[in-house]
Amino acid sequence: MSETELSPEDEAPESELDDDDRLKHEFVRSVLDAVELGDDEEARSKVEPLHPADIADLVELTPAELRPALAAAIADFIDGDVLSEMNDWVRDELIAALEPHQLADIAAELDTDDAVAIIEDLGEEEQRAVLRALDPDDRAAIEEALSYPEESAGRLMQRELIAVPEYWTVGDVIDYLRTQDDLTTDFWEIFVVDPAHHPVGTCHLSWILRTPRVVSISDVMKREQTLIPVDMDQEEVALRFQKYALISAAVIDASGRLVGMITVDDVVHIISEEAGEDALLLSGAGDGDINEPIRDSYKARVRWLVANLFTAMVASGIIAIFDTAIQQMVALAILMPIVASIGGNAGTQTMAIAVRALATNQLTQSNTMRTIRREVTVALLNGATIALLLGVGAALIFGNVALGVVIASAMVVNVFVAGLAGVLVPVGLERLKQDPAVASSVFVTMVTDSMGFFAFLGLAVASGLVG
Incomplete structure (x- = not known):
């Protein structure tokens, strides 16, 4: 079982x-x-x-x-x-x-x-x-x-494991497992070590059970194995288990000696924990645990809201520059939130993909430019689709074709910038050795809001729609 x-x-x-x-x-x-x-x-x-x-x-x-x-x-x-x-x-x-x-x-x-x-x-x-x-x-x-x-x-591994010398036979291993009462009872494979206690291979229990007793364990074992350094981050450990479909893996110290093992049940917990942690960091919600004390939840969340307050002031400052234009055409004030909202959502979509790709090692220096080109292409297609719908709708509702063209153009620009920022901000933070899940949302939101307002109001003025 x-x-x-x-x-x-x-x-x-x-x-x-x-x-x-x-x-x-x-x-x-x-x-x-x-x-x-x-x-x-x-x-x-x-x-x-x-x-x-x-x-x-x-x-x-x-x-x-x-x-x-x-x-x-x-x-x-x-x-x-x-x-x-x-x-x-x-x-x-x-x-x-x-x-x-x-x-x-x-x-x-x-x-x-x-x-x-x-x-x-x-x-x-x-x-x-x-x-x-x-x-x-x-x-x-x-x-x-x-x-x-x-x-x-090192924190994740367990010391309870089965390790045997490579010169033993299958019979020796079976006798050892049956006669030693203090051995761990939960294991899937046996680690084979050399005299210096360096792992040289692994052997599944099923192989031992199906092999004659006289066969040497070195002839049954698999020599290729994934070794986990004792100081490796648990997130990287989880990625190795996922990539190589491991059930358990040997943990080695700096000298290459076997010091423990990690099993898949622990890794499943880590994958769930890290995925939830990244999602909560993206939202600035701290640990996001309903059992967390109210004081700790407050402290974790309020600092990002304060940071967001200052970034929101940047967007407000851009609106203030065009206050005269807004006074001349109320429709601009009505449509501004649409531009900012769509741009913010587009940026969040791209950012979530980029952060996940970074966390799972799918996005590296080797394919960063290709990923940027891909996301920009998707952003342009999305921007063109939304721009067409919004431009036609604005022109019909307000009876102003020029207004429809302006907001459609602004939408293309903002969604394009959102797609670009959604990749560049997480990648930039990762290059600076910062967790891209922590602050990406604040910066991406600032860029999309500011650029959305600037593009829409700036194009309205530049096109002569308002004085």
């Missing part, structure tokens, strides 16, 4: 989940009612059949003021597996209420990567207290992981 498949006893009772595999509101309410009435036994009986992921969901769905009481009532079921499935903010709340020895007991149950995820956000004093409560072997492994940069392969 694969890791993603649940046995019947692991699944939440069907009646407690809706069609989208989410806990039903009625079930959540019944558990919380039992907690509020002090009937902890009833709450535990309802929660006991749930899978750890569903217990984590239950805690997340509980109002913040009731979480301590719920956690106390079902404390026996809140173990490492539940915490590893839990939202970061909610998990931090629960961890803060636990004693160091309780955290140490939970961390000892988990793989190294999951234990590190729980301990890494603690304060220095709390970390030391938890580490002191751990067994020496567990403490050494976690301390080593914490020495690596955040969001690196």
